[in-house]
Amino acid sequence: MLIATWNLNSVRARLERLLAWLEEWRPDIVCLQEVKTPEANFPFAEIEKSGYHAAVFGQKGYHGVAILSRSEPQEISRGMADGVDDGQARLIAASIDGVRVMCAYAPNGGTPDSDKYLHKIAWFDRLLRHLRATENLAGPFLLCGDLNIAPEQRDVAHPERWQGTVLYNEHMSEIFGRLLACGLHDLGRNHLPAGTFSWWDYRLLSFPRNDGLRIDHLLASPALTGRCLEVFVDREQRKGKSPSDHAPVLARFS
């Protein structure tokens, strides 16, 4: 079983690339972030033609998440259902082939002194409550997505330059640690060598310089962690004509 997470940065701007990539890897489940479209404009037909179901939580212009799967998704839930509505589509979950899969796009956080950063912190507080309240972390569970946190020094190409940013600082590492304290395992930490990244800024020739961060994650419950055979980043998808600024992260399970 192959499961992937990919911040596409617009599903419509990168549909041809996505379809070719689905054909290349035929993953069983794909968590997409930043689809940047409401459900009404989501390319369901093209994706279904490729043999995939799509569960979508969309929004006009910004954010938006989706789960693609070869088997039909069950028990789809959108958002956190905690009475808070920040108007941002960042979370969708579904049960597929006996695995509970949650696809998340965490707030970026803007700058450390901004309201956006406070919103990021509050969002993770809500996510942790939501996880504990609604999901069975004792079963096969996977939290995938762009969490906008590089948890450790090994996840940052130039820690001295990134230290203190919204993507890499002690508070963010502590929040990431609280996710792990729920009993989840960071599959990338277990299977990827230090210095493996998933995102490179569009600016400053970041990718050619490999000035990247590992901010896209697959966090698995113990039931799944033991079945993880390998994790890899498909860097080819950061190359070529109009790539996303993120590369897909894939995990293979027995």
Added chain:
DNA sequence: ATGGTTGCTTAGCAA
């Protein structure tokens, strides 16, 4: 210190 690049939507924001 600043700048640099995308996508969505059409000037400016978010990343």
